[in-house]
Each structure stands twice: as structure tokens, then as C-alpha cells.
Amino acid sequence: MVYENMVCENMVCGDTVCAFDKERGRAAMTREILVEISDNLQEGKANAVVELVLEALEAGVPPRTILDQGLLAGMGIIGGKFKANEVFVPEVLVAARAMNRGAEALKPALAAEGVRARGVAVIGTVRGDWHDIGKNLVKMMMEGKGIEMIDIGVDAPPERFLEAAREHGAAIVCCSALLTTTMGEIKPVVDLIKGSELGGKVKIMVGGAPITQGFCEQVGADCYTPDAATAADAAISLLR
Amino acid sequence: MARRVFTQTAYQDLSDFVYGRALYPITLGNGMVIGGGTVYPEINFTLPPMIITEATMPEALGHYQEIADGICRRAGDLSVPGFVAEIELLPPMTFNPDWGTAVCETVVEAIRRGGEKYGVKGAVRLTPVDIREGRDLEHMWRGSHWEKILRVFRQGAGVGAEFLAIESVGGKEVHDEAVMYCDIAKSIFALGVLGCRDMERLWAAIDGVAGETGAIASGDTACGFANTAMVLADRNYIPKVFAATVRVLASARSLVAYENGAQGPHKDCGYEGVYIKAITGTPISMEGRSSACAHLSPVGNVAACLADLWSNESVQNIKLLGGMAPIVSFEQLAYDCRLMNTASARGGETALLLRDLHADSDSGLDPQAYVLRPDVALEIAKELVKVAGHYARTKKAAGLALDHMRKAVEQGRLWLRDKELAWLERLSETVAGLPADPGELTENMLGECEKLDPKKYDM
Numbered sequence: 001m002v003y004e005n006m007v008c009e010n011m012v013c014g015d016t017v018c019a020f021d022k023e024r025g026r027a028a029m030t031r032e033i034l035v036e037i038s039d040n041l042q043e044g045k046a047n048a049v050v051e052l053v054l055e056a057l058e059a060g061v062p063p064r065t066i067l068d069q070g071l072l073a074g075m076g077i078i079g080g081k082f083k084a085n086e087v088f089v090p091e092v093l094v095a096a097r098a099m100n101r102g103a104e105a106l107k108p109a110l111a112a113e114g115v116r117a118r119g120v121a122v123i124g125t126v127r128g129d130w131h132d133i134g135k136n137l138v139k140m141m142m143e144g145k146g147i148e149m150i151d152i153g154v155d156a157p158p159e160r161f162l163e164a165a166r167e168h169g170a171a172i173v174c175c176s177a178l179l180t181t182t183m184g185e186i187k188p189v190v191d192l193i194k195g196s197e198l199g200g201k202v203k204i205m206v207g208g209a210p211i212t213q214g215f216c217e218q219v220g221a222d223c224y225t226p227d228a229a230t231a232a233d234a235a236i237s238l239l240r
Numbered sequence: 241m242a243r244r245v246f247t248q249t250a251y252q253d254l255s256d257f258v259y260g261r262a263l264y265p266i267t268l269g270n271g272m273v274i275g276g277g278t279v280y281p282e283i284n285f286t287l288p289p290m291i292i293t294e295a296t297m298p299e300a301l302g303h304y305q306e307i308a309d310g311i312c313r314r315a316g317d318l319s320v321p322g323f324v325a326e327i328e329l330l331p332p333m334t335f336n337p338d339w340g341t342a343v344c345e346t347v348v349e350a351i352r353r354g355g356e357k358y359g360v361k362g363a364v365r366l367t368p369v370d371i372r373e374g375r376d377l378e379h380m381w382r383g384s385h386w387e388k389i390l391r392v393f394r395q396g397a398g399v400g401a402e403f404l405a406i407e408s409v410g411g412k413e414v415h416d417e418a419v420m421y422c423d424i425a426k427s428i429f430a431l432g433v434l435g436c437r438d439m440e441r442l443w444a445a446i447d448g449v450a451g452e453t454g455a456i457a458s459g460d461t462a463c464g465f466a467n468t469a470m471v472l473a474d475r476n477y478i479p480k481v482f483a484a485t486v487r488v489l490a491s492a493r494s495l496v497a498y499e500n501g502a503q504g505p506h507k508d509c510g511y512e513g514v515y516i517k518a519i520t521g522t523p524i525s526m527e528g529r530s531s532a533c534a535h536l537s538p539v540g541n542v543a544a545c546l547a548d549l550w551s552n553e554s555v556q557n558i559k560l561l562g563g564m565a566p567i568v569s570f571e572q573l574a575y576d577c578r579l580m581n582t583a584s585a586r587g588g589e590t591a592l593l594l595r596d597l598h599a600d601s602d603s604g605l606d607p608q609a610y611v612l613r614p615d616v617a618l619e620i621a622k623e624l625v626k627v628a629g630h631y632a633r634t635k636k637a638a639g640l641a642l643d644h645m646r647k648a649v650e651q652g653r654l655w656l657r658d659k660e661l662a663w664l665e666r667l668s669e670t671v672a673g674l675p676a677d678p679g680e681l682t683e684n685m686l687g688e689c690e691k692l693d694p695k696k697y698d699m
Contacts, residue, residue, distance in 0.1 A: 087659070089477040090422040128331055130373045132416050133468060137477070155374050180556055181330050184291045210289070227475070 030061050037070030041102065042078045044094030049102040063109040067146070071102050075144040083229055089137065096144040103146075117148040119239040121172035121205075122164040124156035126185035131178035134208060134228070138174060141232035147172075147239070158189040165193065165202055172235055175221070177208040186211075187219040194220060203238045207231055244499050247628075249621045250521030257614050258595050259547045260584050263521030266456065266504060268402060270361045272322040274505050275523030275548040279580045281573035282324040282365070282508055282525050282549040283311055284534075285566040288556050292332040297339055301346050303557045308347045310567045312354025312362065318574045321581075322361040324403070324525070324549055325351065326508070329392065334368040337388050341395040348400035365458060366401035367507070368392040370409045380410060380696050381441045390445060397453035404446055404455050405507045407463040410438020411493075413691040415465045419472060422482045424638060424667050425674055429685045431465055431486075431493040432634025433678055437697055439496035447501025459524075460497040461510030462490035467535075470511075470608060474536055479663040481645055481656065484607035488620060488641035491515035492634040498522065508551035511543060514612055518621035523548035530572045533565065538606035541598040545614050550577050603654070607645050610654050616644055631678035635671065642668045 033056045040048040049071075056066050078095040081087045110116075121142055125135050132154050139149045150168045152160050165173050173193060177183040190204050203222040206215070216224035223238060225231040250264075251257045262275025274280065285307045287300055308325060315323055327347055333340035344366050351362035372385045380386070393404050411434030418426035439460065450457040461467075466487045473483035491512040498504075504522030506513035508531075513524035527534075528543030531553035537543075544550065552569040562568045583594040595614065602609035603616075610616060620640045627636045646664060648654035656664065675681050686694060 085476055088422070088479055088663075089420065089472070093421055133420060133472070136416075136420060153375075179330075180289045181287060181292055181332075183289055 026060075029059065030056075030065070033059065033061065034066070034070040034073070037066065037102065038074035038077065041071060041074035041098045042095050044091070044098050046094075046098040046101040049098045050105045053102045053105045057106070057109055063106055063113055064115050066106055067103070067110065067115070071099050071106070072146050075099050075146075079141070079144060079229065079232075092144065093140050096140045099144060118146040118236065119171040120148045120150060120168050121174055121235060122150045122152060122161060122168065122170045123174040123176070124152035124161060124164075125154040125176045125178070126182055126189060127155060127157045128185055129177050129179055129182035130154045131176065131208070134178065135174075135176040137228035138176070138207065138231045141228045142174075142235050145232045145236050147232075147235055158185075158192040161189045162192050162196055162198070165198055166196075170202060172203050172205060172238055174205045174207070174231070174235075177206075177211060180210045183208065183210050183215065186215075186221065190220050205231060205235065205238070246495065246499065246519050246625050249518045249618065249625055251518050251618060254615055254618055255588070255592060257518065257546065257618055258588075258591050259545060259580055260591070262504070262517060262523035262548055264504070264523075265548075266523060268361075268363055270322070270355070270363070272361050272363060274324075277584060278321055279547055279577045279584075280322045280324060280549055281320065281570060281577050282326055282505075282551040283566065283570045283573060284326040284328060284508070284552055284554045285569075286328065286554050286556055287330070288558050292330055292339075294336075294339075297342070301342060304343050304346045305350055307557055307564070307566045308350030309354070310564055311570050312351060312358055312360050314567050314570055315354070315360040315362070315574070316358025318571065318578075320360065320574050320577075322363075323570070323574075324363045324365055324505075326365040326367060326405075326551070327396075327401075328367045328554065329369055331369050331371060334371050334388060334392055337391040337395055340368060340392045341399055344396040344401050345399040352400075363402040364400065365403035365405050365507075366393070366396040367405045367407065368396075370406055373409055373412070377696065380438055381445075381698075390449060393446060393449045393455075394453060397449060397455035401455060403458040403505070404450055405458045405460065406442070406446070407461050407507070407509070408435075408439060408442055409464050410442070410697070411435035412464045414685070414689045416468070417689070417691070419465070419469050419478065419482075419486070422478050422663070422667075424482070424485065424670050425681070426685065426688070427465075427486055428489060428631070428634050428638060428671075428674065429681055429689075431462065431489055432631045433682055433685075434692075434697060435462070435465070435493040436496050436630035436634070437699075439493060440500055443497045443500035443502060446497075450501065457497070457502045458504055459502050459506035459510065459513070459516070460494055461507040462494050462512060463507075463509045465493075466490040466512060467509055470537060471535060473608065474538065479660050480538070480607050481642070481660050481664045482667060484611045484645060485638050485641045485667060487512055487608060488515070488611050489634045489637040491519075491621075492624065492630060492637050495519060495633075496630065505549050508549065509553055511539060511612060514546050514614065514617040515621050515624070517546055517548075518618050519625050525549035525551050527551040527553045530569065530576055533569055537608075539602055539609045539612055542602040542609045542612045544576070544580065544598045545595045545612070546617075547580075550580070605655065607648075607654060607656065607660075610645060610648055611641055616648075620644060629678070631681065632676070635674055638671045639668075642671060 265275035529540030
């Protein structure tokens with residue numbers, strides 16, 4: 001480590017430390033608190049995450065750093081463990097819940113610095129279909145990637161997808177369908193959005209048990225993924 | 241019908257507990273006896289991708305007729321001794337009871353014609369979708385959703401459906417979250433409090449329709465609960481030990497149908513049916529390896545151990561190399577049943593050997609298969625049924641399932657990954673800490689269940 005090998009020429013004595021040492025101490029403390037945020041987040045300790053986020057702000061750690069190197073870093077690690085089949089979804093979800101609480105505490109500071117979410121996505125299950133779980137999993141995984149999610153629920157008509165995308169300035173619309181007899185309801189959503197002023201600006205993602213890449217292309221959607229984890233990765237790529 | 245109370249299992253001896261035979265078989269007018277020694281195929285089917293509207297209903301009915309005609313023809317070709325065709329209506333066909341009735345009538349008529357033409361025997365199980373979900377739902381037991389379900393049952397029985405069944409959803413709005421977080425307390429609340437409370441009202445009403453129409457109130461699967469857990473576990477999203485526990489505690493909920501008039505056969509995707517058969521002695525339908533067309537599972541063989549009907553769960557009417565998918569699926573079921581019935585014809589010992597081979601081939605590899613073993617199911621059922629009260633019974637079911645899995649691991653009869661073992665302990669601790677009083681659990685849960693509207697359950 002460079003810091004450890006350097007000799008401070010400005011060392012005085014007693015309890016007085018040089019500017020360099022102050023900086024070194026601050027950097028170490030910042031690293032420590034960010035690691036603590038990440039560790040507590042991975043264990044789903046929401047209250048601890050909130051306290052640590054506030055402590056970090058108090059200590060002058062930039063909000064963007066807290067978000068990227070504390071909260072999102074923690075979610076990245078737990079997400080990686082899920083992909084490696086080391087943990088189950090509940091562990092990821094409690095981590096995501098802790099991240100949301102931490103992000104909420106961070107929000108005013110982020111806003112003050114003009115830092116915005118990675119993007120906004122609208123998510124819903126299409127008209128005539130009440131399946132909720134798959135949609136909720138995708139929502140949680142995307143939130144874990146720092147995307148602001150607008151959940152319009154189940155049995156959602158095409159107009160609600162469009163209205164929500166307009167209202168919240170969404171960059172992505174995610175449509176879920178779990179039945180062979182409701183997957184046809186995805187096309188009206190795609191047609192409505194592509195035919196509106198949002199056409200070409202908003203990307204449409206589709207998923208659900210009967211959905212395939214071929215179906216995605218057939219209805220003119222932009223992206224299909226087979227599960228929640230890959231959906232979150234794909235959303236990040238679409239937002240870049 | 242007066243409410244029945246089960247305080248002991250119908251079966252005492254494991255050697256009586258086998259596929260094809262139930263203590264209380266069901267005899268139909270055409271001579272089929274379900275649970276009388278023969279396992280029959282129960283074929284289920286659905287439409288290819290299409291939107292159901294008034295304009296497309298003629299096309300939909302054409303599919304159903306084609307499917308039913310094809311099944312009758314193949315049943316004749318393969319000398320199938322009888323079959324049940326299950327019609328699981330799609331949501332628009334329950335929201336529009338006349339459409340659902342038309343589907344039912346189409347299939348009933350096709351089977352009647354098949355009987356004349358090919359000499360085959362068939363029966364229809366009618367399963368409307370439980371549409372009591374969504375923003376427009378007024379109340380679980382009154383209002384248009386409730387009325388439409390009962391109207392489908394009444395009209396369907398009127399045009400000839402022999403069996404009435406449902407996959408009821410009372411408590412599902414809470415369980416959907418419970419399963420995502422593997423929150424066993426919430427799962428027990430959803431199934432043992434909300435689900436049971438709903439089942440009492442629903443099955444009293446279905447039994448009433450059966451009484452009016454001469455149809456048979458058959459059974460209610462916890463599909464939206466336990467099968468959701470099974471599918472998520474299959475994808476490694478949630479622990480298999482959680483899914484196995486939910487399966488066993490779902491039996492306390494599905495039993496409520498039988499306390500309120502159901503006579504069987506229990507519905508195919510309700511794998512908890514093995515517990516229902518142990519307790520009530522009524523026949524059950526099961527599905528396993530031949531339902532992979534609808535969903536994958538870790539219980540392909542063990543599910544056959546106690547089946548009186550053998551089902552494919554569902555398959556779309558699409559073309560495969562061998563023919564249309566429902567006919568292909570029916571043939572697979574027919575051969576499975578033929579093997580089981582041939583083993584039975586050789587004598588009880590051979591049937592028990594086949595039963596045990598089915599059990600042993602799956603049960604060491606997955607806890608969900610382990611809890612379906614006939615010996616395990618009977619042992620758990622004997623303890624479970626001693627407990628009075630729906631919540632207490634459901635809680636007991638969870639504890640028994642977890643204890644049996646733990647012992648099986650210790651004895652080397654079940655293999656679990658380390659991360660599954662950690663969850664086994666975590667779930668056991670939670671169940672042990674649950675209150676004895678359902679009122680106390682309800683009080684705790686009401687603040688936690690955002691999607692639950694207690695007024696819809698008169699709570």
C-alpha cells in the first residue's frame with residue numbers, strides 16, 4: 001500500500017497529526033463504514049443500514065459514494081451469491097428491503113447533489129392475469145440495481161402502462177404474463193406505447209412462463225429475459 | 241350435509257394404503273368405480289395461445305370438441321377402461337358463466353358420442369377459476385364474483401359434469417408474499433386461518449350445489465400456495481424444505497373441503513391429497529412424471545404411490561410429431577395406468593412393490609418427495625388429525641413435516657444441501673415460537689399483510 005510506505009515529514013508530536021494522516025484516517029473510516037453498510041445490507045439489517053447511511057453522511061462521505069460503494073455494492077455481492085446458487089431469493093429480498101430503507105434515508109442528500117436514480121421502470125402484469133409473484137421478484141431485483149420501480153399491479157390494461165410511463169418519465173416498461181391465454185395482451189401494450197410519443201424512447205421488456213424470445217420479437221418488444229435476475233441485468237444494459 | 245369431523249385416519253395399516261384402492265370409492269352411473277381397484281387417466285387440456293372473447297368462443301369450443309373427440313378415439317384404440325376429463329375453465333369462461341357452461345356441454349357431449357362410437361367410459365370434472373381476486377372483488381362470499389362461480393357449478397352440473405372442483409384462493413393474497421420471503425408464520429396464517437375460514441364457506445356452498453344437481457363435490461387443491469412454492473423451489477429461488485413444509489400444512493386447509501361435504505376424488509395438482517386419502521379414505525387424483533408437459537417437479541414417481549386417478553395437469557392443444565398434445569398426453573397416462581393396474585392384477589404384494597419402487601426412486605433426493613411417501617404421509621396424518629382446530633392443526637402439520645425431514649436427514653434417508661439445512665433450523669425455530677391462540681397470530685398478522693382486506697373475510 002502506498003500510504004503505509006510513506007513517511008510523514010510534517011509529523012510534529014503529541015496528539016497533533018498532519019493533514020496527510022487526517023486524510024488517510026478519513027479514507028480508512030470511509031472504507032470501513034461503506035463495508036459496514038454493505039455487510040449489514042447483505043444480512044438484511046435495515047435499521048442498521050439506515051443508521052450507518054446517516055452516520056456516513058454526517059462524516060461527510062459523498063452521497064453518491066454511499067449509494068454506489070455501500071448500498072449498490074452490497075446488493076451486487078448478494079446478487080452474485082444468488083446467481084452462484086449460494087443463497088435463496090428471500091435472502092436477496094431482505095437485502096433489497098434494507099437497501100430501499102437505506103436509499104430512502106439517502107434520498108434528500110442525493111437530490112441535493114442532483115444525483116438521480118439509474119432510471120425509472122414501470123412494471124405490471126397484463127390485463128386478465130393476476131399472477132403477482134414473478135412480477136414482484138423482477139421488481140425487487142431491479143430495485144436492487146438502483147432502478148426506481150413503479151408497480152402498477154396485476155390485471156393492468158394497456159392504458160395504465162402508458163399513463164404510468166408518462167407520469168413517471170419511465171425509460172423501461174416491463175410486462176408480465178403467465179398464461180397462454182393472457183400473453184396475447186402484451187401486444188396491445190407494445191402497440192400502444194410504440195404508437196405514442198414514447199415510441200422509440202421507452203424500451204419494453206417482457207417475461208413470464210409462456211413467453212419466449214420469438215414471442216418478444218413477434219410482438220415488437222425490445223427485450224425478453226427468462227428470469228428475474230437476468231431481467232435486472234438486462235434493464236441496466238438498456239438504461240446505458 | 242352435516243359437518244364431518246376427522247379425529248383419526250381412515251387408514252391404520254400401511255399395506256392397505258395403495259394406488260387404485262380407496263376405502264370409500266366413488267361409483268358413477270356408467271360403471272366406473274374410482275378407488276375401486278383400477279387407476280384411470282384424468283386428462284386435462286387447455287387452449288393454444290389465443291384471446292378469449294365472445295367472437296373467439298366458437299373457435300375455442302372447436303378446440304375443446306377436437307380434443308375430447310380425439311381422446312375418446314384414443315381411449316377406444318388403447319382399450320382404456322375409463323377416464324376423467326377435467327375442464328379447468330379459463331378466467332373469461334368463469335366471468336361469463338354461459339361460456340364456461342358451453343365448454344362443459346361440448347366436452348360432455350363429445351364423451352357421450354365417444355361412448356356410443358367407441359364404447360369408452362368417461363366422466364367430466366368441472367373446475368371454474370376462482371375469480372375472487374383483484375380490485376373489483378366485493379367480498380369473498382357474496383357479490384358478483386361469488387355468484388358467478390356458483391352459477392358455473394350449477395349450470396355445468398346441469399349439462400352433465402359429474403365432479404365439481406376448484407383451486408380456491410382464500411388467503412392467497414397473503415401467501416404470495418409469504419412464499420417470496422419464506423415466511424412460515426405468514427404461510428400458516430394464510431392457509432390455516434384465512435384459507436380454512438374461506439374453505440368452510442365455499443365448500444358448504446359447493447356441497448349445496450352438488451346436493452341440488454346430483455353432481456359430486458370432489459375436492460380443492462392448494463395449488464396457488466403449495467405448487468407455487470414447489471415451482472419456485474424447483475428454480476432454486478426458495479428452499480425445498482420450505483416448499484415441502486407448505487405442502488404438508490396445506491393438507492390441513494384442503495381437508496376442510498371434506499369436513500364440509502366433499503367426497504373426492506381430490507384434485508390432481510393438490511399433492512397434499514395423500515394426506516387427504518390417509519385421513520378421509522376417499523379417492524384422490526395425482527400427477528407426476530406425465531405432467532411435465534405442464535410443469536416440472538421433483539415428485540414424478542412418488543406421486544403415483546396412492547393415485548386413484550392419474551393426471552397430466554394440463555397441456556395446450558398444439559401439434560406434436562405424435563399428434564395433438566392432449567392425445568399424446570392421454571396416451572402417456574393410459575400406459576402409466578395400464579402398468580399400475582397390471583401390477584394390481586398380479587396381487588396385493590406386486591402392487592405394494594410397485595408403490596414402494598415409486599416412493600424409493602424419488603424420496604431420498606428431495607424433501608418434497610419425501611413428505612409424499614405413503615409411510616411418511618400416514619405417520620404424519622395420524623398425528624395431525626388428533627389436533628382440533630384449523631390453525632392448531634396447520635401449525636402442527638408444519639412442525640411434523642420439519643421434524644420428519646430432520647430425522648430423515650439424520651438417518652441418511654434424505655439428502656439436503658447445507659443451505660437447506662440452515663433453513664430447516666430457521667423454520668423449525670419460527671414454528672416453535674408461534675402462539676397457540678389463532679387470535680393472537682391474527683392480531684400480529686393484520687398489521688403485516690398489506691394486501692389483506694380483513695373485511696372481505698368478515699374479520
